[in-house]
Amino acid sequence: MADGPFKVSRRDLLVATGAGAVAGGAALVLGVWYGRRQERFTKRVPSRSQPFAPSIYLAIDGDGLVTIWLTRSEMGQGVSTALPMLIAEELEVELDAVRLEHAVANRNYGPQLTGNSAAVRKLWSPLRQAGAAAREMMIAAAAAQWGVSASECSARDGHAIHGPSGRRSPYGGLVEAAAALPVPAKPRLKPDDALRLLGRRQPRLDVPAKVDGSARFGLDVRLPGLRYATIVRCPIFGGDLAGFDAASVQGRAGVDEVFELDGGVAIVGDSTWAVLSAAEVLDARWDGDAGFDDAQLAARLERGLEAAGHVAREEGDAARWKSGRTVQAEYRTPFLAHATMEPINATAWIRDGRCEIWAPTQAPQGAQRMAMKLTGLAEPNVIVHVTLLGGGFGRRAANIEVRDAVLVAKRVKGPVQLVWSREADVQHDVYRAATAHRLEAALDSEGAPVAWRHRVASPSLMGRTDELDPLMLHGATELPYGIERVEVSWSSVASPVPLGFWRSVAHSYNAFAIECFVDELARAAQQDPVALRRKLLQSAPRHLGVLEKVAAKAGWGAPLAAGLARGVAVHGSFGSFVAMVAEVRRGERGVTVERVVAAVDCGRVVNPQIIEAQIEGGIVFGLTAALHGRIELRAGRVVQSNFHDYPMLRLADMPEVVVEILPSEEEPGGVGEIGVPPIAPAVANALASLGGEPPRELPISHG
Amino acid sequence: MPRHRFELNGQPVSVDVPDEMPLLWVLRDVLQLTGTKYGCGIMQCGACTVHLDGEPTRTCRLPVAEAAGRRVTTIEGLAGDSLHAVQRAWIAEQVPQCGYCQSGQIMSAAALLRRARRPSGAQVEAALAGHICRCGTYARIRRAVARAADALAVAPAWTDEDAGAEDG
Ligand code: FES
Numbered sequence: 001m002a003d004g005p006f007k008v009s010r011r012d013l014l015v016a017t018g019a020g021a022v023a024g025g026a027a028l029v030l031g032v033w034y035g036r037r038q039e040r041f042t043k044r045v046p047s048r049s050q051p052f053a054p055s056i057y058l059a060i061d062g063d064g065l066v067t068i069w070l071t072r073s074e075m076g077q078g079v080s081t082a083l084p085m086l087i088a089e090e091l092e093v094e095l096d097a098v099r100l101e102h103a104v105a106n107r108n109y110g111p112q113l114t115g116n117s118a119a120v121r122k123l124w125s126p127l128r129q130a131g132a133a134a135r136e137m138m139i140a141a142a143a144a145q146w147g148v149s150a151s152e153c154s155a156r157d158g159h160a161i162h163g164p165s166g167r168r169s170p171y172g173g174l175v176e177a178a179a180a181l182p183v184p185a186k187p188r189l190k191p192d193d194a195l196r197l198l199g200r201r202q203p204r205l206d207v208p209a210k211v212d213g214s215a216r217f218g219l220d221v222r223l224p225g226l227r228y229a230t231i232v233r234c235p236i237f238g239g240d241l242a243g244f245d246a247a248s249v250q251g252r253a254g255v256d257e258v259f260e261l262d263g264g265v266a267i268v269g270d271s272t273w274a275v276l277s278a279a280e281v282l283d284a285r286w287d288g289d290a291g292f293d294d295a296q297l298a299a300r301l302e303r304g305l306e307a308a309g310h311v312a313r314e315e316g317d318a319a320r321w322k323s324g325r326t327v328q329a330e331y332r333t334p335f336l337a338h339a340t341m342e343p344i345n346a347t348a349w350i351r352d353g354r355c356e357i358w359a360p361t362q363a364p365q366g367a368q369r370m371a372m373k374l375t376g377l378a379e380p381n382v383i384v385h386v387t388l389l390g391g392g393f394g395r396r397a398a399n400i401e402v403r404d405a406v407l408v409a410k411r412v413k414g415p416v417q418l419v420w421s422r423e424a425d426v427q428h429d430v431y432r433a434a435t436a437h438r439l440e441a442a443l444d445s446e447g448a449p450v451a452w453r454h455r456v457a458s459p460s461l462m463g464r465t466d467e468l469d470p471l472m473l474h475g476a477t478e479l480p481y482g483i484e485r486v487e488v489s490w491s492s493v494a495s496p497v498p499l500g501f502w503r504s505v506a507h508s509y510n511a512f513a514i515e516c517f518v519d520e521l522a523r524a525a526q527q528d529p530v531a532l533r534r535k536l537l538q539s540a541p542r543h544l545g546v547l548e549k550v551a552a553k554a555g556w557g558a559p560l561a562a563g564l565a566r567g568v569a570v571h572g573s574f575g576s577f578v579a580m581v582a583e584v585r586r587g588e589r590g591v592t593v594e595r596v597v598a599a600v601d602c603g604r605v606v607n608p609q610i611i612e613a614q615i616e617g618g619i620v621f622g623l624t625a626a627l628h629g630r631i632e633l634r635a636g637r638v639v640q641s642n643f644h645d646y647p648m649l650r651l652a653d654m655p656e657v658v659v660e661i662l663p664s665e666e667e668p669g670g671v672g673e674i675g676v677p678p679i680a681p682a683v684a685n686a687l688a689s690l691g692g693e694p695p696r697e698l699p700i701s702h703g
Numbered sequence: 704m705p706r707h708r709f710e711l712n713g714q715p716v717s718v719d720v721p722d723e724m725p726l727l728w729v730l731r732d733v734l735q736l737t738g739t740k741y742g743c744g745i746m747q748c749g750a751c752t753v754h755l756d757g758e759p760t761r762t763c764r765l766p767v768a769e770a771a772g773r774r775v776t777t778i779e780g781l782a783g784d785s786l787h788a789v790q791r792a793w794i795a796e797q798v799p800q801c802g803y804c805q806s807g808q809i810m811s812a813a814a815l816l817r818r819a820r821r822p823s824g825a826q827v828e829a830a831l832a833g834h835i836c837r838c839g840t841y842a843r844i845r846r847a848v849a850r851a852a853d854a855l856a857v858a859p860a861w862t863d864e865d866a867g868a869e870d871g
């Protein structure tokens with residue numbers, strides 16, 4: 001698509017190849033890197049125009065230009081810097097010398113879903129190996145040209161170097177020769193002490209375009225003849241269109257077409273404004289059960305807590321419940337919307353037997369499969385380009401808007417950009433589940449907890465009613481505290497509200513309930529919250545490590561200014577561990593969080609400054625939820641509609657944040673979500689120690 | 704269709720669109736300058752901020768008719784021959800995450816620093832109170848504004864020209 005706004009990687013379609021063990025021409029994929037998936041990858045691979053394309057992730061052309069294909073979506077979490085760093089480190093090229101392309105959806109890339117904080121975790125080895133293999137091939141090609149042994153050669157800054165003679169050859173001049181060489185099956189990775197990029201602060205590659213207006217998000221796709229569209233849907237969950245009066249919007253300036261589509265009304269026009277303002281005045285009637293509201297939800301959650309529930313973990317001696325004193329508390333968390341800064345959108349163009357999609361999506365392959373189903377077109381004819389994402393947080397794995405865009409594109413001529421207004425986003429999201437928690441513990445005569453019971457009641461992300469939905473208990477089942485008797489269970493609550501993945505998913509509410517309850521136990525036993533956790537975390541060294549670090553760094557126990565209090569929380573998620581201490585004040589303007597100290601153990605570190613940014617961002621995301629976030633339901637629909645009634649933390653509310661990253665040799669853990677879970681309980685625990693009823697319901701200002 | 708003329712990033716432009724069409728959509732959909740963003744459409748988030756005769760102005764509810772005859776500067780026109788001091792500071796402090804809110808934040812910060820070369824914390828908070836960053840880059844925004852102010856203070860030769868194509 002030469003006329004598209006994005007650099008489209010030539011013919012990134014599925015191309016059959018009789019791949020021998022040669023890296024030339026139609027490209028070869030290093031199947032050995034892909035473990036069990038080897039077979040699938042070696043069958044068909046994307047072709048490359050560059051002469052040297054030794055893997056699906058990178059290619060080098062005759063000018064030495066390195067192209068790296070990003071197989072994860074950049075939504076602010078920094079993958080478009082972290083992933084190239086893994087390749088550039090081993091390939092021995094400077095980070096700013098690489099050119100990035102977002103990979104189009106293609107199953108030969110392996111899973112392209114961006115989620116579960118898994119990008120670096122999953123690609124740490126494959127990308128380093130891809131870079132190392134290419135480096136070894138460059139060195140081998142140079143050594144052959146010079147007639148020397150490869151063992152006397154090294155590589156640096158895009159050149160192969162012969163040590164004894166000091167001869168240097170730029171990669172660009174070696175690509176033809178290197179492409180004829182076999183791809184090493186087991187390339188040697190650089191030893192840790194030779195690493196130049198990994199573990200060090202590197203500027204993000206996406207920042208320059210994000211300060212001068214040139215960064216292209218989904219909404220910025222502009223194509224010749226592009227038109228705009230929106231779909232107005234029934235505001236009542238599960239409801240349907242009863243009828244509409246097309247004349248209420250037809251004839252408005254810029255409105256071209258109005259038609260029924262997919263249980264709603266599609267409006268197509270010549271500007272975003274034309275269709276969004278028409279949507280506001282469209283006269284449509286809806287059918288639906290308007291009975292569901294917050295009171296019903298609360299009653300169902302209550303009943304859910306009383307139900308037997310599905311057991312996820314039950315271990316230790318039940319007799320420990322008879323040890324003496326018991327403590328009990330209940331917690332509640334609301335439905336939450338994602339509110340990605342870039343409103344929901346996707347662009348589609350169906351013509352000449354092809355369907356082309358431009359989408360800020362976390363799930364390009366899911367988008368491709370969906371479009372294949374909707375259009376009946378085969379995989380190579382459905383091309384999904386991934387743009388930058390103006391925030392994802394899990395919302396953009398759902399692809400509802402891609403479906404919308406394809407459905408409209410099937411009905412109209414030319415490319416169409418499907419846009420959801422902010423109001424549609426807030427009212428038709430896939431929400432973080434509302435939950436209720438009952439926690440109980442038995443304390444021995446010393447005040448130490450010896451039995452623990454955590455019941456969660458909530459709607460099910462996986463749609464389960466009569467069996468366990470383990471997703472809803474992430475962060476609860478794997479309770480790290482050393483307590484003899486542990487019972488964790490969940491019961492399903494019926495709700496018409498669609499659910500989705502929301503940054504840190506179940507960890508967001510389970511950490512709140514658990515960490516607040518641990519402070520309840522500390523109060524009941526008149527123990528210091530850090531001391532109690534320390535005692536209970538003796539066999540959870542990484543939790544303990546971040547706890548000790550944060551306590552030291554935050555000056556736990558040191559006197560504070562009048563009116564300020566500290567609260568602590570620790571939580572592990574996505575292979576990483578985070579402890580936070582929040583310093584909080586309750587004033588006339590409500591709750592003020594003045595300072596947050598975070599200690600993070602996320603295993604091997606790729607880029608510390610991105611980790612710090614993700615923790616800062618996770619704190620803001622979690623604080624927004626803790627202090628303001630609440631989706632209310634009335635008459636079967638969402639009450640909130642935009643930022644005036646679904647408020648976000650703003651600059652003046654931003655606490656000072658200190659992030660301490662612990663050195664670690666462990667496997668890399670996730671970083672994009674781990675900053676969210678601990679902040680709400682840290683703040684609630686601080687407020688509890690200021691006196692009064694401890695907050696047990698989120699948002700805090702509401703409870 | 705009425706014709707509306709204004710100056711955009713130093714160039715005269717004219718567009719034939721309805722009077723009430725918000726400037727945001729004229730910029731994005733008609734003139735294809737997509738650096739100015741849609742975030743809420745109700746003057747709550749600041750993503751759509753441009754300079755109107757040098758003043759930071761949200762454009763999602765600003766009818767194009769009100770821009771007639773005036774000078775509009777968007778993020779694309781903020782830099783002159785080199786980046787604006789605020790943009791440089793944004794890079795130095797590595798502010799953006801997803802980046803979607805940053806055009807608006809930068810436009811407001813640049814306008815603030817023309818008004819107040821040494822803004823207090825409260826002035827920074829007030830100038831950026833109308834902006835939402837869902838990614839939570841606020842701490843870095845604060846640092847970047849301070850850095851830009853420092854850069855401007857040690858550069859007495861700084862003129863509005865250095866600050867971009869627009870004047871104040
Ligand atoms: S889009 Fe104008 S303030 Fe949000």
Ligand code: FES
Nearest residue numbers: 801802836837838
């Ligand atoms: S950087 Fe993503 S909204 Fe601000």
